[in-house]
Structures are given as C-alpha cells and as structure tokens.
Amino acid sequence: MTVRVFLVDDHPLFREGVRAALEASPGLDVVGEASSGDEALRVLLPERPDGPEKPDRHHPVDVVLMDSRLPDRSGAEVTRALVAAGSARWPPPRILVLSMSEDDEDVITALRSGARGYVVKSAPRDELLRAVLTVAAGGAAFSPPIAARLGEYFAAMRREPGRSAFPGLTERELEVLDLIARGYSNRRIARELTLSEKTVRNHVSHVFAKLHVSDRTAAAVRARAAGLGT
Known part of the structure; x- marks a missing residue:
C-alpha cells in the first residue's frame, strides 16, 4: 500500500528536497504541502473540507512531516x-x-x-524514509542521538521523582517542593538548603504559582502524589 505523506514546513527549498527524496522511494507519495500551521489545519482538519489541497477523503493522509517551529504556530500546537480532531470516522494522521x-x-x-x-533535519535520506515507514505502520521513530537522549532523560526521571510531574519547576524549586512535602517550614528549608x-x-x-495552588497543604498533596517528600 502507498503511504500518503503531507509536508508542513515554511522553507520551500527544504520541502522540495524532502518531497524529491520521498517520491523517489517506492510506496511513498507526497499528497500535499503547507508552509504554516494555519494552512496545514485548513487543509487537513475534517471540519474544513474546502481546503484547496485537501486530499481525497477516501485516501486520507497517513503521515504528516511536521516542522517543530512554524511562523504562526508551533508544530506541537x-x-x-490534529490529534484532538480525530474520531472513528476520521483517524488523525500520524x-x-x-x-x-x-x-x-x-x-x-x-x-x-x-x-x-x-x-533531525540533518538526518540521512535513508533514516528519514525508514522513520516515515515506521510511523506509518504504527511505530515510533527517532534519530539515534534523540533516542539516546530520551533514554537518558527517562532514566533521570526514575532517579528524580517528581521531575516528570513538574517539568516547569527549576531544580531549586523542585528541592523546595520536596521539603514542603516533608512538612518543613521556610526556616528549616533555608537551613537545609543554605x-x-x-x-x-x-x-x-x-x-505555588506554577502548581496553581494557594497554600502549602495543596502543594504538599501534589508533591506526595508525584513521589516527593519521602
């Protein structure tokens, strides 16, 4: 079966190179492009069937190659x-x-x-092609340096309870939250951390501001649920 790919990137020359690489590979077909987040959503979302490049609904897009930084929206947004719009009638693209x-x-x-x-955009052509096919088949694909760093990141999460639950906190704020969860007063925290x-x-x-809580008790409850304060 042909894997239908949609490109989202604001650099025309880069899109042209990726399109050429994909279409030179049997089983891959680039069915559309967008240079911004808004354009991608206008074309791809099922609520907007009037998009000028909307692929045939009988042959939905399988994989979207998404730039992480677009001129109007982030790739994550x-x-x-796209994921939130998915339904039984319209499975979202991967x-x-x-x-x-x-x-x-x-x-x-x-x-x-x-x-x-x-x-990463510096990846060799064969790595990109394998990644597209892997994701189209329902798997996950990462450039080798990204995969290695992810392994280190999640290993650190296991060593540092609470980090994954509170990614917005700095290291020092996480230390303070851990001591709040232990019931320490500000004076004792000051002594503990010098x-x-x-x-x-x-x-x-x-x-408190980052956790959207108003007092120490609420902060402590959140912290203990994440494994801090033990």
Missing part, C-alpha cells in the same frame, strides 16, 4: 489540534516531527502533543 532542534524540551513537547517520532528565608519565600511563591 498543530499536532495537538505525526513525525522533522526539526533542526535537538533540545530535550522540544522533543518532550512534541511527544506530549501526540507526535509519533522525531527526526539559603536566606527571603529567598526561600520567593521560591515557595514561584512553586
């Missing part, structure tokens, strides 16, 4: 919208991010948005 960035935060954000893989009480109060305020 577009991915979330998203493979194709990005210049190797930043851990960009990779994790892409996965949380619903992407099935992450390939900080001034004023600095601790500032960290506590930041933690």
